[in-house]
Amino acid sequence: MKRFAPKLAGKTAIVFVCQLQHREQLLVRRCEVHVHKNGLTHAMDHKDERSRTGGSRGIGRACCLALAKCGANVVVAAKTAEDDPRLPGTIHSVVREIVQAGGTAMAFQLDVQNEQQIEACVAAAVKTFGGVHIVINNASTLWWQPIEDTPSARFDLMYRINVRGSFLLTKAALPHMKKAGWGHVITMSPPIDPEAEGLASRVAYSVTKFGMTLVALGVNAEANKFGVAGNALWPRTVIESSASENFQMGDRSMWRKASILSDCVLALLEQDQRTFDNKAWIDEDLLRHLGCKDEHFVQYRCDPDVEPPSMADLARISAGGVFERSKPPPVEARAKLAKEYKEQFEKKQAPSKGKL
Numbered sequence: 001m002k003r004f005a006p007k008l009a010g011k012t013a014i015v016f017v018c019q020l021q022h023r024e025q026l027l028v029r030r031c032e033v034h035v036h037k038n039g040l041t042h043a044m045d046h047k048d049e050r051s052r053t054g055g056s057r058g059i060g061r062a063c064c065l066a067l068a069k070c071g072a073n074v075v076v077a078a079k080t081a082e083d084d085p086r087l088p089g090t091i092h093s094v095v096r097e098i099v100q101a102g103g104t105a106m107a108f109q110l111d112v113q114n115e116q117q118i119e120a121c122v123a124a125a126v127k128t129f130g131g132v133h134i135v136i137n138n139a140s141t142l143w144w145q146p147i148e149d150t151p152s153a154r155f156d157l158m159y160r161i162n163v164r165g166s167f168l169l170t171k172a173a174l175p176h177m178k179k180a181g182w183g184h185v186i187t188m189s190p191p192i193d194p195e196a197e198g199l200a201s202r203v204a205y206s207v208t209k210f211g212m213t214l215v216a217l218g219v220n221a222e223a224n225k226f227g228v229a230g231n232a233l234w235p236r237t238v239i240e241s242s243a244s245e246n247f248q249m250g251d252r253s254m255w256r257k258a259s260i261l262s263d264c265v266l267a268l269l270e271q272d273q274r275t276f277d278n279k280a281w282i283d284e285d286l287l288r289h290l291g292c293k294d295e296h297f298v299q300y301r302c303d304p305d306v307e308p309p310s311m312a313d314l315a316r317i318s319a320g321g322v323f324e325r326s327k328p329p330p331v332e333a334r335a336k337l338a339k340e341y342k343e344q345f346e347k348k349q350a351p352s353k354g355k356l
Contacts, residue, residue: 004263004266004267004270004290005070005266005270006070006266006269006270007070007071008067008070008071008072008269009071009072010071010073010129011067011071011072011073011133011134012072012073012074012075012125012129012130012131012132012133012134013064013067013072013073013074013075013133013134013135013136014075014077014121014122014125014132014134014135014136014169014173015060015063015064015074015076015077015135015136015138016060016077016078016112016136016137016138016139016140016165016166016169058089058239058240058241058258059138059188059239059241059258059261059262060078060094060136060138060139061089061094061097061258062257062258062259062261062262063136063138063261063262063265064076064094064098064105065094065097065098065101065262066259066262066263066265066266067134067265067266068098068101068103068104068105069101069103070266070269072103072134073103073104073105073106073129074095074098074103074104074105074106075105075106075107075108075121075124075125075128075129076091076094076095076098076105076106076107076108077091077107077108077109077110077121078090078091078109078110078139079109079110079111079112081107081109091107091108091109092107094107095107106124106128108121108124112139112161112165112168112169113160113161113164113165115168118165118168118169118172119172121169121172122169122172122173122176126176131176131179131180132173132176132177132183133176133177133180133182133183133184134183134184134185134186134269135169135170135173135183135184135185135186136185136186136187136188136265137165137166137169137170137185137186137187137188137189137212137215137216138188139161139188140158140161140162140188140189140208140209140212141157141158141161141162141208142205143155143158143204143205144201144202144205145201145204146200146201146203147203147204150203150204154204155204158204158205158208159207159208159211162208162209162211162212163208163211163212163215166187166211166212166215167215170185170215170219173185174219174223174228177223177226177227177228178223178226178227178228180227181226181227182227182228182273183223183226183227183228183229183273184228184229184230184231184268184269184273185215185216185219185228185229185230185231186216186230186231186232186233186265186268187212187213187215187216187230187231187232187233188212188232188233188234188261189209189210189212189213189216189232189233189234189280190206190209190210190213190232190234190280191213191232191234191279191280191281191282192210192213192214192280196312198311198312212232213232213280215230216230216231216232216280217230217232217278217279217280218230220278220279224273224274224278225274227273227274228273229268229271229273229274229276229278230278231268231278231279231280231281232279232280232281233261233264233265233268233280233281233283233286234280234281234282234283235256235260235261235282235283235311236282236283236284236285236310236311237254237255237256237308237309237310237311238250238254238255238256238308238311238314239255239256239257239258239260239261240252240255240256240257240258240302241258250314251303252302252303253301253302253303253305253306253308254306254308254309254314255302255308256297256300256301256302256308257299257300257301257302259299259300260283260284260287260297260300261283263287264281264283264286264287267286267287267290268281268286277289284297
């Protein structure tokens with residue numbers, strides 16, 4: 001089975017993390033995470049650092065742990081510093097996990113809407129570890145409603161966190177990446193495709209997520225000649241997380257583990273920034289592009305016996321109504337959807353009884 005293990009000893013990363021804002025809105029705010037390695041016991045070949053944001057739970061946590069395992073120094077930055085029963089995991093709990101596994105990490109509490117705090121986060125990473133080489137913009141706010149039902153204040157909040165936050169963190173870190181001659185910006189955002197499934201009732205959200213993608217692509221356009229790459233990364237399926245649970249996004253059999261995205265992050269960091277096809281990637285497409293086969297994806301299933309559907313498939317199966325946030329589907333509807341997909345999956349897997 002293909003494994004990705006970039007050599008990140010001495011590198012520093014900053015990551016944005018998600019957190020719950022309101023019980024009915026489930027706003028996911030971006031927080032920054034830095035990964036520091038100067039205290040590790042195993043061999044370190046460099047004194048440089050990489051930073052990323054979004055690491056106290058779910059995708060962010062998985063990325064933090066994966067980077068630390070590869071030798072990076074991790075600065076975990078997010079606004080969540082205290083336990084919340086609705087959203088388990090804080091910057092401090094992730095740091096503890098990293099340290100217990102033999103890595104080095106630092107927590108940084110950050111409100112991504114505050115430009116001064118963003119600059120202070122990057123400055124702290126540089127002061128402590130000598131530089132910043134990786135930025136992962138992971139967290140964002142969600143608002144899944146039609147245009148007419150989107151208050152301007154909600155749109156402004158999404159823009160400040162999703163687009164402005166990603167832009168300002170990238171802006172603050174980019175000079176340090178260029179100085180080092182090596183860097184990578186990864187945004188958790190989709191390819192820019194106005195015809196993609198799910199645009200209806202997601203217009204405001206999509207505008208800001210596409211903006212995040214443009215930040216990554218812009219980095220590649222402007223700074224690739226300095227050894228800095230930009231990529232966007234987006235899942236093909238629903239990913240197991242607090243968001244998928246709180247938004248009632250179907251049954252666990254329809255989800256993949258967050259480790260597929262952390263593996264994609266490692267895969268991107270393993271590539272030559274100047275020659276790789278840097279762009280907006282779907283996670284499965286990236287891994288297949290790098291040589292992964294069907295059997296490789298079994299490890300990412302939440303239900304080991306069921307291959308999850310793509311989000312586009314779910315939208316078609318559910319006739320567009322199952323994931324409407326304003327009207328959470330009843331348990332019966334989610335169970336019916338899960339059963340329907342399992343039947344389709346089993347039918348595809350059954351041996352053909354036709355003539356040879």
